[in-house]
Amino acid sequence: MSFDPIPSVAAMLVCDQIISEQGTNKKSLIGIFQRVQSPMFPVVIPRFGIYVKLLDVVGTIEFKLRIVKLDDETLLAEMAAPIKDQDPSQPTELAISLQNFQIPQPGKYEFQLYANDVYLHRATIDLVEWDAGGA
Amino acid sequence: MAPIAEATYQNFVPGSLRLAGSGETRPGAWSAICELPGQGSRQPARAVTADLRFTGQDAFAASRPETVLFGGLNDPRLRLLKPIPLKVSREGERTRVSWVEADTAASGETLTCAMERFGTRLRSLFYELADSHSLDADRARLLEVLTRHVALRPA
Numbered sequence: 001m002s003f004d005p006i007p008s009v010a011a012m013l014v015c016d017q018i019i020s021e022q023g024t025n026k027k028s029l030i031g032i033f034q035r036v037q038s039p040m041f042p043v044v045i046p047r048f049g050i051y052v053k054l055l056d057v058v059g060t061i062e063f064k065l066r067i068v069k070l071d072d073e074t075l076l077a078e079m080a081a082p083i084k085d086q087d088p089s090q091p092t093e094l095a096i097s098l099q100n101f102q103i104p105q106p107g108k109y110e111f112q113l114y115a116n117d118v119y120l121h122r123a124t125i126d127l128v129e130w131d132a133g134g135a
Numbered sequence: 136m137a138p139i140a141e142a143t144y145q146n147f148v149p150g151s152l153r154l155a156g157s158g159e160t161r162p163g164a165w166s167a168i169c170e171l172p173g174q175g176s177r178q179p180a181r182a183v184t185a186d187l188r189f190t191g192q193d194a195f196a197a198s199r200p201e202t203v204l205f206g207g208l209n210d211p212r213l214r215l216l217k218p219i220p221l222k223v224s225r226e227g228e229r230t231r232v233s234w235v236e237a238d239t240a241a242s243g244e245t246l247t248c249a250m251e252r253f254g255t256r257l258r259s260l261f262y263e264l265a266d267s268h269s270l271d272a273d274r275a276r277l278l279e280v281l282t283r284h285v286a287l288r289p290a
Contacts, residue, residue: 005216006216118204119205119206121207
């Protein structure tokens with residue numbers, strides 16, 4: 001699959017929640033974060049969102065989000081979302097909401113965005129083991 | 136020494152201030168209030184349902200391919216016209232990506248780290264060559280390769 005030009009990422013953020021206002025379709029990002037503390041692993045993150053703002057989205061593009069554990073670069077999960085017939089003069093927003101996502105171990109995890117298998121951008125979060133009983 | 140300029144300022148305190156409304160004028164206050172129409176995205180919201188495919192916990196798939204298509208230029212002044220094919224290799228603990236046609240490479244702790252550094256190198260190389268007034272044959276050929284993939288974004 002080919003396209004012209006390559007979409008360009010203006011912003012990519014991880015947050016607790018993405019609210020899309022009915023009527024205006026404006027997005028509000030609540031609780032932008034890059035670090036999660038947990039007393040135990042594996043841990044389930046009940047809800048979080050990934051917001052991406054893109055330029056130059058023309059025609060039909062399959063966006064792919066890959067969730068990768070960085071220390072050994074293993075792929076935890078992958079999702080694909082086809083976007084069709086966008087107005088190229090306007091930025092495109094992806095608001096991805098995930099629920100009950102299980103993280104196996106502490107460490108850095110990355111959300112990698114691809115468009116038609118072309119790497120575009122990444123956002124990283126750090127999962128930290130927190131000793132609740134420690135000083 | 137006499138002051139060369141005088142400034143006036145106003146301290147704001149917590150609380151609220153009522154601005155003058157239509158038909159009500161005060162010196163220094165707005166004489167009319169313009170009510171903006173509703174602001175919103177010009178594109179309708181479209182919900183797309185996508186499946187999240189988990190890889191098996193016991194057999195995580197390696198995400199270090201042998202080649203990758205690069206599109207992460209991350210420069211608002213530039214636009215990538217077509218993806219750049221990168222060869223991926225390991226250098227001890229580090230990952231190296233190389234664009235064979237342009238003889239340009241970068242390395243990092245992870246694949247995405249290496250690609251981010253490659254993007255930085257590509258941007259500086261493009262600006263350096265595009266701003267040069269005289270290029271030798273090798274650098275002119277490199278600029279020709281670059282401009283097949285990278286272009287300035289129209290203002």
